[in-house]
Amino acid sequence: MLGITVFGLLVLLVISVGLLYKSMPVIKEQSLYDLLFTSSWKPSKDHFGFLTFILSTLRVTFIAILIAVPLSLLSAIYLSEYASERTKKMLSPGIDLLSGIPPVIYGVWGTLVVVPWISDHLAPHFVDFSTGYSVLAGGIVLAIMIIPLIISIIIEVFAAVPQELREVSLSVGATKWQTIKRVLLLKSLPGVLAAVILAISRAFGETIAVLMVCGNFTEIPKSVFDACYPLPALIANNYGEMMSLPNYESALMFAALLLFVIIILFNAGSRLILNHITQRYQL
Amino acid sequence: MRKLEEQIMKALMLLASAIIMLILGFILWKIISKGLPSLNWDMVTKTPSGGFYLGKEGGILNAIMGSLMLITCSVVISILLSLPVALYINFILHRKSRASGIIRFAFDIMFGIPSIVYGAFGFMVMMYLGLQASLLGGIIAVSLLIMPIMVRSIDEVAGQVPRELLEATLSLGATRYEMVKIAARQITPGITTAILLSVGRGIGDAATVMLTAGFTDSIPTSLLQPAATLPLAIFFQLSSPVEEVQNRAYSSALILTIIILILSFTTRYISRKMSGSKI
Amino acid sequence: METNLYSYQFRTESDAVPQRSAPIKLTKLSFPLLRVIDLNVSIQDKQILKDINLQIPEKSITCIIGPSGCGKTTLLRSLNRLHDDNADINITGSVLVDNEDIYGKNVEVTHIRKKMGLLAQRPTVLPMSIFENVAYGPRIHGIRDKRKLYGIVKNQLEAVGLWEEVKDRLKSPAIRLSIGQQQRLCLARGLAVSPEIILGDEATSALDPIATTKIEQLFVSLKKEYSIVLVTHTLRQARRIADYVAFMYMGELIEFGSATEIFTNPKHQLTRDYIGGSFS
Numbered sequence: 001m002l003g004i005t006v007f008g009l010l011v012l013l014v015i016s017v018g019l020l021y022k023s024m025p026v027i028k029e030q031s032l033y034d035l036l037f038t039s040s041w042k043p044s045k046d047h048f049g050f051l052t053f054i055l056s057t058l059r060v061t062f063i064a065i066l067i068a069v070p071l072s073l074l075s076a077i078y079l080s081e082y083a084s085e086r087t088k089k090m091l092s093p094g095i096d097l098l099s100g101i102p103p104v105i106y107g108v109w110g111t112l113v114v115v116p117w118i119s120d121h122l123a124p125h126f127v128d129f130s131t132g133y134s135v136l137a138g139g140i141v142l143a144i145m146i147i148p149l150i151i152s153i154i155i156e157v158f159a160a161v162p163q164e165l166r167e168v169s170l171s172v173g174a175t176k177w178q179t180i181k182r183v184l185l186l187k188s189l190p191g192v193l194a195a196v197i198l199a200i201s202r203a204f205g206e207t208i209a210v211l212m213v214c215g216n217f218t219e220i221p222k223s224v225f226d227a228c229y230p231l232p233a234l235i236a237n238n239y240g241e242m243m244s245l246p247n248y249e250s251a252l253m254f255a256a257l258l259l260f261v262i263i264i265l266f267n268a269g270s271r272l273i274l275n276h277i278t279q280r281y282q283l
Numbered sequence: 284m285r286k287l288e289e290q291i292m293k294a295l296m297l298l299a300s301a302i303i304m305l306i307l308g309f310i311l312w313k314i315i316s317k318g319l320p321s322l323n324w325d326m327v328t329k330t331p332s333g334g335f336y337l338g339k340e341g342g343i344l345n346a347i348m349g350s351l352m353l354i355t356c357s358v359v360i361s362i363l364l365s366l367p368v369a370l371y372i373n374f375i376l377h378r379k380s381r382a383s384g385i386i387r388f389a390f391d392i393m394f395g396i397p398s399i400v401y402g403a404f405g406f407m408v409m410m411y412l413g414l415q416a417s418l419l420g421g422i423i424a425v426s427l428l429i430m431p432i433m434v435r436s437i438d439e440v441a442g443q444v445p446r447e448l449l450e451a452t453l454s455l456g457a458t459r460y461e462m463v464k465i466a467a468r469q470i471t472p473g474i475t476t477a478i479l480l481s482v483g484r485g486i487g488d489a490a491t492v493m494l495t496a497g498f499t500d501s502i503p504t505s506l507l508q509p510a511a512t513l514p515l516a517i518f519f520q521l522s523s524p525v526e527e528v529q530n531r532a533y534s535s536a537l538i539l540t541i542i543i544l545i546l547s548f549t550t551r552y553i554s555r556k557m558s559g560s561k562i
Numbered sequence: 563m564e565t566n567l568y569s570y571q572f573r574t575e576s577d578a579v580p581q582r583s584a585p586i587k588l589t590k591l592s593f594p595l596l597r598v599i600d601l602n603v604s605i606q607d608k609q610i611l612k613d614i615n616l617q618i619p620e621k622s623i624t625c626i627i628g629p630s631g632c633g634k635t636t637l638l639r640s641l642n643r644l645h646d647d648n649a650d651i652n653i654t655g656s657v658l659v660d661n662e663d664i665y666g667k668n669v670e671v672t673h674i675r676k677k678m679g680l681l682a683q684r685p686t687v688l689p690m691s692i693f694e695n696v697a698y699g700p701r702i703h704g705i706r707d708k709r710k711l712y713g714i715v716k717n718q719l720e721a722v723g724l725w726e727e728v729k730d731r732l733k734s735p736a737i738r739l740s741i742g743q744q745q746r747l748c749l750a751r752g753l754a755v756s757p758e759i760i761l762g763d764e765a766t767s768a769l770d771p772i773a774t775t776k777i778e779q780l781f782v783s784l785k786k787e788y789s790i791v792l793v794t795h796t797l798r799q800a801r802r803i804a805d806y807v808a809f810m811y812m813g814e815l816i817e818f819g820s821a822t823e824i825f826t827n828p829k830h831q832l833t834r835d836y837i838g839g840s841f842s
Contacts, residue, residue, distance in 0.1 A: 001371040001463075008368050008434070009389050011427060015396075015404045022407055074299035082293065085649055091304065093551060098307050100480075100547045101540060102487020104514040108521060108536045109310045112317065144310070147303055164686040167644055168748070172699035172755045173676030177289035182698070187689050198395065205397020207490035208518060232399040232490065239406065239494050256403035260396060267395045271388065281689065281735065284704075285672075 016260065023254035026247050035254065041218050048251040050258065052220050056135070056228035059221065060210060063139025064146060064203045069196055072147050076154035081180055092155070099148035107212035110141035115213055123225045130225035133215030138228065141213050142206055146199040153198065157191030158184065190278045197270045201263055207232035231255050311540075318537025321530040327538065331500040336520070338527035343535050346516035348502045353418060353510055354486045357425040358478055365430045366467070366474065369437035374449065374463045378442060387438065393431035401428045402494035409495060418503045418510040421496030428491050429481035436480055440473025441466070472553055479550040483543055489514035513539045595620045595789050596641070596759060601655035603636055603645070610636045612813045614655070618759075618806075623781055623790045625800040625821075628810035629841060634793040637810070638763050641791070642678050643671050659759070676703065679752025679788075681765040685744035687736035688751075692728050695736045695747055699755035718750040722780055742773025749780065753788075760784065762792040766799065778803050797837065801825060809833045 026048060027035065038049030079088060079095075119132030161184055169179040185192070215227025216237060235255050241248065329342035368390070372383040405424030414420055444466050452462045467474075489512075497509030498519065513535065520532035596618035603611040611633045618624050626634045636645075643664060645651040656663040664674045676699075688695050696715040705711055715732070719725040724746045728739070736747055745765065752760065762781070766774040781790055782803055794800055800807055800821070807824040809817045809832070817824065817833045828834045835841060 001367040001375060004364055004367040005371045005386060008364060008393075008430065009386065011430075012389055012393055015400070018404060018407050019400075071299045071303055074296045075303050078293075078296035078300045082296065091300075094304070094307065096551065097544065097547045098310075100483045100487075100543050101310075102483075102489075102514060102543065104487065104489050104517050105314060105536050105540055106310070108517060108533065109313055111521065112313055113309070144306055148307070151303075162686070164682055164684070165688065167680070167682070168686045168688060168751075169698070169702075170644070171642055171675050171678070171680035172702060172752065173672045173674075174699075174702040175285050175289050175672050177292050178285065178702055182702075183688055201395040201397075205395075205399060207397070207399045208493075208514065212518070212521070232397060235399050235403055236490055236493055239403075253403060253407065256400050260400045263395050263397065263400075264392055267392050271391075 016257075019253055019257040019260060023250055023257045026250040026254050029247065039220055043245050043248050043251070046245075046247055048247070048254075050231075050255065052218055053229055053231045053234050053255065054258070055220055056214070057204060057230040057232075059135050059224075060138040060142060060214065060228065060230055061200060061203045063136065063224065064142035065196070065200055067139065067143035068147050068150060068199060068203075071143075072150035073154065073192070075147075076151045076158065077180060077184075079151070080155050080158040081176065081184070092152075095148045095151050095155075099152050103145060103206055103209035104212075106141050106145045107209040110137060110209065110213040114140050118225065127223060127225050131215065131227065133213055133227050134225045135214065135221050135228045136224040138210045138214035138230070139224070141209050142203045145206065145209055146203055149202065150195050150199045153195035154188075154192055157188045157195065160191070161187050190274050193270070193274055193277075197267065197274075201267060204266075205232055205259055205263060207236050211236055231259055314533065314536050314540055317530070317533035318540075319534070321527070322534040322537055326531070326534055330502060335500070336523055336525070336528055338525045343511075343513070343516050343531070343538070345500055345502050346511040346513045346535070347538070349418070349496070349499075349510035350486050350513045352503065353421050353425060353492065353496060353512060354482055356418075356422045357429060357485055358482055360422065360426040361430040361433055361481065362474070362478060364426070365433035365477075366437060368434050369441055370463050370467060373438065373441040373444075374466050375459065390431045390434045390438075394435055396431075397490070398428050398488045399490040399494075401425075402491040405491065405495040414507065416495060416497030416509050417507045418496060419506040421492045421510060421512070422506075424491040424495040425485045425488070428488060429485045432481045432484055433477045436477035437470065437474055440470045440476075443473075444469050472556065476550050476554050479546050479553070483546045483550075486546075487514060487539065487543060489518060513542075595660065596791070597658040598637075598641070599656045599658065601637070601640060601657065602653070603633075603640055604652045605648075606650050610813050611640070614815050616808060616815055616818060618789060618791055620789050621785055621787070622805035623785050623792060623803050624806040624808060625804035626791065626793045626808045626810060627795065627797060627800050627836070628816075629836065630795065632810045633813040634795070634810055635763055638761050638791065638793050641759075642675055642680055642761060644680075646671060676755050677757050678759045678761055679749070679755070679757040681745070681749055681752060681760065681762040683764045684768040685741055685748050687739070687744050687747060690736065691733045692736045692739070692747060693732040696750050696754050698751060703755060714754050715750075718754045719747075721753060721784070722746040722750045723776065724750060740773075742769050742776065745769060745773065745777060746780070749777070753784075758789060760788050760790045762790065762794075764793055764795065766794075767796075774799075797839075809836060811836070 029046070030048065035048060035050055036054065037051055039051035040047055040049045041052060079091060083091070114137050115132035117132070118134060118137055119130055123130035123132065165183055165187060166179055169183045170176070174182070210230055211233040214230060214233065216229050216233055217227035218229055221228040235252050238248070238252060325340070326342040327347060328344055329340070330345040331341040331343070332339060335341035368386070372378070372386050376383045401424050405420055405427065408423060409416070409420040448469070449462055449466060452465050457465070492512045493515060496512055498511050498515055499509045500511070503510040517532050517535045517539065520528050520535060523529060598614050598616040601611055601614040602609065614637060626637065628634050639645055640653060641657055645653060653665065656665050659674065659677055662669065688698060690698070693715055696718055697711045700711055700714050705714070716725060719728065724743060727743065736744065739747060766777050769777065778799065781792070784790065785805070804821040807819065807821050808815060809824065811832050817828060817830045824833065825837060828837055
């Protein structure tokens with residue numbers, strides 16, 4: 001058992017070393033700064049600037065979180081604190097079920113509904129023209145994909161808060177909402193943050209659902225109605241041709257390494273902060 | 284004042300819940316209404332014939348079989364890897380020990396790694412071994428993807444095994460290894476849920492198989508042949524300009540959704556039974 | 563049954579610690595602060611409380627005693643309307659506080675609960691500092707002024723004898739206090755919204771003998787200003803501090819009277835058996 005555990009941990013190491021090894025050529029050729037902070041993407045001229053993709057990923061993720069977190073938090077509070085037993089029994093299997101639906105389905109729905117809606121109804125109010133395949137479409141589809149995930153985690157977190165704590169607050173004459181605001185949310189802060197962190201990781205690395213609706217256009221998007229090109233989509237779209245050009249493979253592996261490193265730093269960092277909060281405030 | 288604030292917040296909560304439910308219901312309805320018309324027996328019993336992608340005869344049996352083979356092998360491999368890990372950090376080491384914490388943290392990090400990274404890594408391994416895109420490559424990548432999911436969910440149920448039970452077995456003179464066996468039997472329903480959960484996640488993931496398993500119109504007969512998978516079948520058919528092929532993408536999506544729903548109901552059923560029978 | 567072994571041993575060591583004051587004459591009951599009229603509580607179809615009629619005298623300690631499962635805790639929680647959120651629980655009858663029915667139509671539940679401080683079985687501190695725990699109630703009711711809050715916190719912590727022990731670490735998390743200190747903190751938190759009634763649900767069952775004594779002494783001193791209703795299933799505690807005793811059995815109120823009456827000359831056979839220790 002120890003052996004297998006060590007093997008499991010080694011996988012993590014091998015992934016990082018392997019990706020790093022594979023992306024060395026392109027790192028050596030260009031400086032790290034050049035790779036990360038320039039945006040010209042010319043595989044045929046052997047120049048790779050990832051800024052467009054990094055910014056696209058960040059923007060899509062940001063929009064998704066912006067939409068998903070408030071909606072899921074409100075809905076989770078409603079389902080766990082206000083809804084009647086019957087409503088809960090009806091809705092919570094639904095949420096569970098939807099958190100299992102694969103990204104590709106959300107992608108299909110995105111192309112069927114979100115993209116035309118943006119192009120025909122929303123974008124004309126703001127810009128001259130948009131195909132609908134855009135940052136916003138990616139953000140919306142991702143948001144809807146991660147909402148069931150966030151809700152089901154937060155509901156569990158709330159359920160773990162002892163009932164006595166709520167009663168203490170109620171018994172000094174607090175309203176239900178005051179109790180939620182001042183006690184429930186405080187007590188479950190680490191859990192809620194953990195849910196958000198997981199959601200961000202999931203949104204950040206999601207490939208197919210975003211790929212299908214974001215347009216995949218190699219230029220930094222000027223508005224949310226412009227097409228964009230997130231990192232995972234870059235890898236998925238080009239892996240087929242990567243043998244044909246020098247250093248192309250290396251560049252794509254660098255993209256994977258980038259995702260990997262960002263996710264690890266983000267998770268580790270937020271874990272440290274969470275532990276700090278929990279310790280400091282004894283939640 | 285306080286009452287008003289509560290009313291406003293409550294209205295917002297209701298609104299948020301309603302929006303979410305409506306959208307999620309809308310998604311299901313859209314998939315069903317779009318997918319149902321082109322869904323027929325051929326879809327699930329035939330492989331693509333010549334000209335399938337131009338709207339001719341055939342079905343997606345290749346993708347269904349490919350996905351099933353892929354997920355079956357991956358689940359077997361990753362349960363063999365993740366069960367020992369979960370048992371080790373819970374019962375051999377103390378559940379709350381520092382070493383357990385570190386291992387758990389590592390697997391939590393693996394849990395967060397995007398599937399495309401596992402795909403890229405799988406691709407790298409394949410190149411290193413000199414393999415083409417194949418069922419085997421897909422199995423490697425998907426196994427890696429679902430291993431942390433399994434570790435995590437088995438770890439969760441393992442934490443609920445009462446310590447007294449373990450101490451009782453030890454005090455009866457059982458060895459540590461025997462104790463672990465008893466603990467493993469205690470969490471069997473939890474392991475089943477973990478498996479179903481990973482199947483759901485693994486079967487629906489496109490990014491890993493895109494880079495590793497390739498795509499083909501026939502059902503693979505060996506591990507070294509490429510394999511079609513459902514998510515990719517949906518994706519490729521949807522990219523086609525031919526309307527009939529697009530419609531098939533919708534019905535493929537419906538098939539995948541139905542598989543996921545069945546898995547999900549089974550999971551719920553089992554976990555309900557589990558909570559009924561102690562543990 | 564968590565019969566309290568500790569408190570038994572403790573009793574044999576120092577018998578007379580919390581002094582029981584002479585029972586107040588029953589005539590005072592003419593204007594009771596809290597009246598329970600025909601209260602029926604059922605969970606799903608199972609009736610938990612049957613036709614409870616009870617008058618809680620002002621400024622004294624009333625102990626509700628009875629075997630486990632007799633409905634003591636349910637009764638206490640009904641007084642604070644803590645069953646509101648449970649759709650399975652059905653309540654009929656009325657509970658009058660200051661001649662106002664708390665189950666009446668237009669009554670605001672927060673208003674009712676402010677009048678009663680609740681002390682739970684185990685100390686439940688909020689995940690905040692010691693100061694914030696006590697200041698929680700006043701803040702809820704809109705007091706923002708720092709100096710005023712500090713004054714309230716100091717007063718209440720003094721009232722429960724905790725001030726000297728914690729005045730240098732008001733900002734540290736309340737969870738770091740000992741369990742006995744936590745329970746006194748909870749009492750202070752309840753008092754900070756200036757209630758008229760204190761409800762205690764086996765409030766000492768999680769505490770050691772010394773902490774128990776402290777809480778009991780506190781109750782005795784607090785009854786000058788508050789009406790106190792305690793659920794207890796250690797008879798000894800009732801003997802030590804009760805002015806009035808209500809005996810419940812199987813969801814019914816069997817007997818109510820002054821402590822001396824109940825303990826020396828109970829009218830009902832069941833009460834006699836329970837007091838005598840035939841069952842518990």
